[in-house]
Amino acid sequence: MNPIRRYTLPAMAALALCATTAQAAERWNLSAEQPDGNYITVTAREFAEDVNKATKGEVEIKVHSNSVLFKRQEVKRAVQTGQVQVGDMLISFLGNEDPIYEVDAVPLLARDFDSAWKLWQASREKLAARLEKQGIKLLYSVPWPPQSIYTKKPVTSMADFKGMKFRAYNAATARLAELMGAVPATVNSGDVPQAFGTGLIEAMITSPATGVDTQAWDFSKYYYDVKAFIPKNVTMVNARAFAKLSPDAQKAVLAAAERAEKRGWELARAKTDELVATLKKNGMEVGPAPAAVEAELGKIGATMAEEWLKKAGADGKAVLDAAKR
Structure with a gap:
């Protein structure tokens, strides 16, 4: 065997492994509606950090706040077409597309957070199914304070x-x-x-x-x-981008989304009186x-x-x- 080849093949294999690893890392952008000081954007940034850590770098999310990437009316389409992997938007804005999206904006249905949470749990599955048909996966919600x-x-x-x-x-x-x-x-x-x-x-x-x-x-x-x-912002991900992840990374992203939702609802409750x-x-x-x-x-x-x-x-x-x- 050629001695040069003997040492070159393992080196080439190592290089190939590194290249595969590098390609496996997914770098996502998240379009956030609100400025950095808003607790909904704070929740988005914590979600991104959580995902980065939980997937050990397999998924890296960069948050772009204050609608600098896309305005509210552009976010869903941008996520659907893959212009951005993740988007955060006021879900009731899509009410003209389907009334299920705007149930949380019907006055007096839910005027406190306990009622708003029940309404979210009651509507979440139907809302997620509508997004799924359009190539979008629902991740989590964060409520606004009462309007x-x-x-x-x-x-x-x-x-x-x-x-x-x-x-x-x-x-x-x-x-x-x-x-x-x-x-x-x-x-x-x-x-x-x-x-x-x-x-x-x-x-x-x-x-x-x-x-x-x-x-x-x-x-x-x-x-x-x-x-x-009490309306909500919803964070959603392009379904194709999500499907490209390894099964472990998918589980990690969904677990991070569940934690983000819990934090976001707790923050909304805690912040309301302070903001008033x-x-x-x-x-x-x-x-x-x-x-x-x-x-x-x-x-x-x-x-x-x-x-x-x-x-x-x-x-x-x-x-x-x-x-x-």
């Missing part, structure tokens, strides 16, 4: 909202604004300060987290803590909605629940029935 109303001027009844330019961020909040007598205007969270400043909107319903992120005290004065509903306190500390007048507004919201919630059930059909009824158990 409440911000205004520049005080309100005493629902009539005060008539003609008011009201921020909407999905079909459900646009419908809510209409039923309140307001005029909906679609505005992404990052554009809220400018929209208030230019007069595009005069009021909004959103979480105290978005209020703090956008420094709402600079452009609005009143925070009515109506806790109308920050609004008050910075000069906003914080309090419950006037009784007349609360009463009208109850009627609006009933109307929207009925409308949603008509759209969602048997699947929608099954979700609501399961959430009540």
Whole structure:
């Protein structure tokens, strides 16, 4: 045997093994909607670190916050087509595509985290099945704090909202604004300060987290803590990218997603009062909605629940029935 070949073959085999190992490492990008200080993005970063460690480098996830890669309306399509492997977005934004996606944005169905969790458990399987048909795998959810109303001027009844330019961020909040007598205007969270400043909107319903992120005290004065509903962001992965992983890595990613969901829901509970306190500390007048507004919201919630059930059909009824158990 040629002595050179005797030593070269093992070396070549070692090089081939290294090359195979290097190719096995999957480098994913995660498009996150919110800025770094938002606890939903914090959860995404912790998820990425968890996956990196749990898979021992087989999967490396880089988080891109504040919608720098894709805007909310682009995220699902980007994940579906593989432009980005992982995406985080407000799931109710997809309500026009399928009503199951927006069940958590129907006012008054779930106004506290216990109810919101039951609603999520009741709807998760159906939501995941719809995403799966489109080449997307559901990983985990993180809820927003309860959605409440911000205004520049005080309100005493629902009539005060008539003609008011009201921020909407999905079909459900646009419908809510209409039923309140307001005029909906679609505005992404990052554009809220400018929209208030230019007069595009005069009021909004959103979480105290978005209020703090956008420094709402600079452009609005009143925070009515109506806790109308609790929407969620959902983190999803391209199914083909997930299928390429080894079985062990797949299990590790799903286990990390389960831990991320647990942390995210715990953070939402812990942060809500703190965020409302920050609004008050910075000069906003914080309090419950006037009784007349609360009463009208109850009627609006009933109307929207009925409308949603008509759209969602048997699947929608099954979700609501399961959430009540």
